[in-house]
Amino acid sequence: xxxxxxxxxxxxxxxxxxxxxxxxxxxxxxxxxxxxxxxxxxxxxxxxxxxxxxxxxxxxxxxxxxxxxxxxxxxxxxxxxxxxxxxxxxxxxxxxxxxxxxxxxxxxxxxxxxxxxxxxxxxxxxxxxxxxxxxxxxxxxxxxxxxxxxxxxxxxxxxxxxxxxxxxxxxxxxxxxxxxxxxxxxxxxxxxxxxxxxxxxxxxxxxxxxxxxxxxxxxxxxxxxxxxxxxxxxxxxxxxxxxxxxxxxxxxxxxxxxxxxxxxxxxxxxxxxxxxxxxxxxxxxxxxxxxxxxxxxxxxxxxxxxxxxxxxxxxxxxxxxxxxxxxxxxxxxxxxxxxxxxxxxxxxxxxxxxxxxxxxxxxxxxxxxxxxxxxxxxxxxxxxxxxxxxxxxxxxxxxxxxxxxxxxxxxxxxxxxxxxxxxxxxxxxxxxxxxxxxxxx
Amino acid sequence: xxxxxxxxxxxxxxxxxxxxxxxxxxxxxxxxxxxxxxxxxxxxxxxxxxxxxxxxxxxxxxxxxxxxxxxxxxxxxxxxxxxxxxxxxxxxxxxxxxxxxxxxxxxxxxxxxxxxxxxxxxxxxxxxxxxxxxxxxxxxxxxxxxxxxxxxxxxxxxxxxxxxxxxxxxxxxxxxx
Numbered sequence: 001x002x003x004x005x006x007x008x009x010x011x012x013x014x015x016x017x018x019x020x021x022x023x024x025x026x027x028x029x030x031x032x033x034x035x036x037x038x039x040x041x042x043x044x045x046x047x048x049x050x051x052x053x054x055x056x057x058x059x060x061x062x063x064x065x066x067x068x069x070x071x072x073x074x075x076x077x078x079x080x081x082x083x084x085x086x087x088x089x090x091x092x093x094x095x096x097x098x099x100x101x102x103x104x105x106x107x108x109x110x111x112x113x114x115x116x117x118x119x120x121x122x123x124x125x126x127x128x129x130x131x132x133x134x135x136x137x138x139x140x141x142x143x144x145x146x147x148x149x150x151x152x153x154x155x156x157x158x159x160x161x162x163x164x165x166x167x168x169x170x171x172x173x174x175x176x177x178x179x180x181x182x183x184x185x186x187x188x189x190x191x192x193x194x195x196x197x198x199x200x201x202x203x204x205x206x207x208x209x210x211x212x213x214x215x216x217x218x219x220x221x222x223x224x225x226x227x228x229x230x231x232x233x234x235x236x237x238x239x240x241x242x243x244x245x246x247x248x249x250x251x252x253x254x255x256x257x258x259x260x261x262x263x264x265x266x267x268x269x270x271x272x273x274x275x276x277x278x279x280x281x282x283x284x285x286x287x288x289x290x291x292x293x294x295x296x297x298x299x300x301x302x303x304x305x306x307x308x309x310x311x312x313x314x315x316x317x318x319x320x321x322x323x324x325x326x327x328x329x330x331x332x333x334x335x336x337x338x339x340x341x342x343x344x345x346x347x348x349x350x351x352x353x354x355x356x357x358x359x360x361x362x363x364x365x366x367x368x369x370x371x372x373x374x375x376x377x378x379x380x381x382x383x384x385x386x387x388x389x390x391x392x393x394x395x396x397x398x399x400x401x402x403x404x405x406x407x408x409x410x411x412x413x414x415x416x417x418x419x420x421x422x423x424x425x426x427x428x429x430x431x432x433x434x435x436x437x438x439x440x441x
Numbered sequence: 442x443x444x445x446x447x448x449x450x451x452x453x454x455x456x457x458x459x460x461x462x463x464x465x466x467x468x469x470x471x472x473x474x475x476x477x478x479x480x481x482x483x484x485x486x487x488x489x490x491x492x493x494x495x496x497x498x499x500x501x502x503x504x505x506x507x508x509x510x511x512x513x514x515x516x517x518x519x520x521x522x523x524x525x526x527x528x529x530x531x532x533x534x535x536x537x538x539x540x541x542x543x544x545x546x547x548x549x550x551x552x553x554x555x556x557x558x559x560x561x562x563x564x565x566x567x568x569x570x571x572x573x574x575x576x577x578x579x580x581x582x583x584x585x586x587x588x589x590x591x592x593x594x595x596x597x598x599x600x601x602x603x604x605x606x607x608x609x610x611x612x613x614x615x616x617x618x
Contacts, residue, residue, distance in 0.1 A: 349501065
């Protein structure tokens, strides 16, 4: 992932500094530089993917495959967050977020590529059952030599849900739901640019009404199948909500990065004002608290009830089974507590931080990075050493996580930029566009 | 009528007129003055040169006080005053003190915010000199008013009146203290 700071330097065309002329611009400010940038991102993405593939020959293949799962989940989470924020925008008939929504609509173009990039995980599972998710092979041995998955009563009870056919059908289904909703939202919004028909707005509102429950269920299912089932003995009803909190925080942070980039490049001059940043920042603060509430509740209930079927998930993220010594994941957990909650929470309390571009941009980058750590915390301890203890956080795996994130991220950025010139810069004929452009002004 | 009036009041017909007038009163360096409008005027705080409200700082103090109260309440009662092992848990852990601290953080923040807002706004106030003049009735209905208080260091009966005239104010009159 090349830093958007670099991309701002490639900006060439600055648009007139008032909203009306910007709105009247046919497409984006600079189609040529957008196209060149898209090609660069695709190149970076392909290099990332190639580097990750190379990792298969350097590190144990399972570590690289789980790193790929982290990378795909990270960008899928952000795309789901964008989808939900667009749906929520429509269901509330919001006005302030109209210009932000257009960028999310472009971001939704990444779902089909994310689906494609997720596919290798399913192919691997069909070719080598049990390689990623133990329960996809009934002959997988249980830790501590207690027989196999097929004999495990805790598996047998869940067998109707946890099997390769269901995993495949569900994952394909989730991506189809996201792609279908995205296509509906994009078509309605983009067509309205040319015909100005208010009917598209009401159609999107309808899409939002049935889309929000669909996305809520599908993202919960995805979190359960892809991440939680890595330790299929474990259960937490908070898990989907935890994933949703990360989705929303990731999408808002990317929203900050994109809008500030467009602002610096000139496209959003006269469109984006302080109050938009303030509103996005307030939502970032709200979802920071929400993430903490959900994550803490999950931890606290398990800590308080102290039932072994639940506590083992946190135990192996704190101490080694073999010698009882603290492991690296304990400090990763502390990093999440302070870096995913307290830090961003205290920073986002400040009005000045929320509306000062270079500060809020840094906060957004930080949140994106820590979401990645959170996904690592949930996924990577599934890699066990010979004693059944999780492999340490600081290892070669982290390198493959980075290459996977760059690989998938490059493709997502390319999909966004490829979609960018296909519609007007902002939804100029949205019924709420004037309200948005003068948000609290 | 006392010798020293409360201040001068001027009427403006439009929100835009008031907005630009406010900018000039601000630039003339007045501090003790106010705008009275029948509806919210976006950006007027900037035109008047008002900074951000100080209420959030009071809220933050309330929040910190609430969090500390929650933590110390659970610590003192569970680990000091009446140590009792419950459910095999330690006598004190921030884990189980957290829900209480969290609730108290919200409660105390809310109190601090409401009280801070009232105090900084000088509320409750049942009487204000501008209520003496009937012009306020239009200011609550369809006119926009600017009041410059005589207590302002820059106030001068003649110059201030001239300023209000220059910036488009009509019906300028003195308000009884």
